[in-house]
Amino acid sequence: MNNSNKTRPIVELSTLCPPHLDSSPTNHSHKIQTIVPTKQKLTTFSMAETSTTASTSNFNNGSPISNLAPDHLFTILLLLPIESILSFAMTCKKFRYLASSNTLWESICRRDWGTTAVDALQSSFHGDEDHQLLPWIRLYKQVSQLDSVCCYKLSEPDLDLVLPSPRASHSLNFVSGCLVLFGGGCEGGRHLDDTWAAYIGNNSRRMLKWQKIHSGVPSGRFGHTCVVIENYLVLFGGINDRGDRHCDTWVGQVAFHENLGISLSWRLLDVGSIAPPPRGAHAACCISNRKMVIHGGIGLNGVRLGDTWVVELSENLCFGTWYEIVSHPSPPARSGHSLTCIGETQTILFGGRGLGYEVLNDIWLLNMSEGYSKWIQIFYELQNIPAGVSLPRVGHSATFILGGQLLIHGGEDSQRHRKDDFWVLDISAMSLERVQPARLSSKRLLANMWRKLKAKGYKPKSRSFHRACVDNSGRYLYVYGGMVDGLLQPAEAAGLRFDGELFLVELMLQL
DSSP: OOGGGGSOSSSOHHHHSOTTTSSOOOOOSSOOOOOOOTTOOGGGGGSOOOOHHHHHHHHHTTOGGGGSOHHHHHHHHTTSOHHHHHHHHTSOHHHHHHHTOHHHHHHHHHHHHOHHHHHHHHHHHTTOTTOOOOOHHHHHHHHHTOOEEEEEEOOOOOTTSOOOOOBBSOEEEEETTEEEEEOOEEGGGEEOOEEEEEEOTTOTTSOOOOEEEEESSSOOOBSOEEEEETTEEEEEEEEOTTOOEEEEEEEEEEEEETTTEEEEEEEEOBOTTOOOOOBBSOEEEEETTTEEEEEEEEOGGGOEEEEEEEEEEOTTSSBEEEEEEOOSSOOOSEESOEEEEOSSSEEEEEEEEETTSOEEEEEEEEEEETTEEEEEEEOOOGGGSTTGGGOOOBSOEEEEETTTEEEEEOOBOTTOOBBOOEEEEESGGGOGGGOOSSOOOOHHHHHHHEEEEEEEESOOOOBBSOEEEEOTTSSEEEEEOOEEEOSSOTTSGGGEEEBOOEEEEEEOOOO
16 A cells, blocks of 8 residues: 555644653643533644744743643643644643643544544443553554454354344444344345344444344335434335335334343334435435435436435434425435435535446535535545545445544445445545635645555455444444345346345454
8 A cells, every 4th residue: 555645634643643742641740621522523623733833932932821721721722633732742841741641632532533432442441451541642643544454254154043134225223232234125126124133232243143123114125224313213215126215214212121132113203294205225324413314316217316305303303304405516316325424514425326327436525514504525536546446336335433534345336346345534634624616636635535444354255235334432343234246247137146244344453
């Protein structure tokens, strides 16, 4: 892999963890108050850099900032991008000492990765005397420099176990410590209407025991979407084996009981008289608080759609209100693409199959601030990215992982060649706050926006129209099912087959 891929344009890894900061945490004499801004927007990375020279000059002139209490400086630092914090650390010994605080870097990780991911990482080491969590600054550096994953097979044939049947275009979610699998398509173009669940808890590598929960509710379908909002599942649309498109919205509640196992209840959501046109093979994700956004898909008569809709759920999730977002420009019509939430009000769209059956590789950002919704295209050139020619794809998975990055796996190209590769789309490298609908010219930026990861361990089959989800830590990705190559030529319909394999993808960090 090109060495330039290992240098990030926004967070310079060569200075992210310099020797004076890359050390074990110490017991500081300062009592630092931990003040963490909740759900900081990723756009904070694009704030102007602090000038080290100017700062040093100001301090020599007796700038008031040098007299601020450590807890006030701590609060200010949490509002700055990483490069500015590093510049601040280089001004004097006092500030270097503050900027090396393990408490500060834990708060930075919470700001940039989310509290849920940090809490999950901490709990995985709780009570383990043989392993201690790295200082947060070193962990931040490792996540920023992620270059490989390791795969583990989690499903083995066992006559004593009842397993979900092979399928594709289903849904797979991680909620309440459980994997939940619903529906999909199988051999003969038939739909499935079953719901399965498996408890994971804190043991990410366990061989899972699937439990069949329901059959018949919701009705059978494939190409639907299902997202997690709070501790609920929200399912929309899909296609059945008669070719009917759905536009219904369902809410599922999952609970795990030590003695009783897993329970799941589905109910149809009351959305009133307004709903998106029926569709399947669309994309969806949760965004903001109790909202789900959908885009595109295949509508009536096989027509590909390019509309964007949002459903806003009530506080008790008993009813919802759909409304359409109209923005110009906006992503062209497509199906089989991905839509991934990357922050409180932002989501990323990637790939899919267009109106002319072409396979796409474009990236779009949907920004949904209060009272303002707009699509912006992120331009880049494939030839500027090592191995970028393999990026166009449909039927892939795109999952938001630890470190605020998108992990993209599998899919197929325009010749129906399925893929087994892993790519990271680095959100921070795009400087989203400064993105304009004009081509980005920096080759260095373009090279760092995409990174192809090395895959170690178990080698899963190339696949498309599988599903993937991540656990609370953002470090472990679960992948199930999809279409894989049969014994015949992949381009022939008879050469395709459905897969029923479950495997784990672990981000390789030296914890």
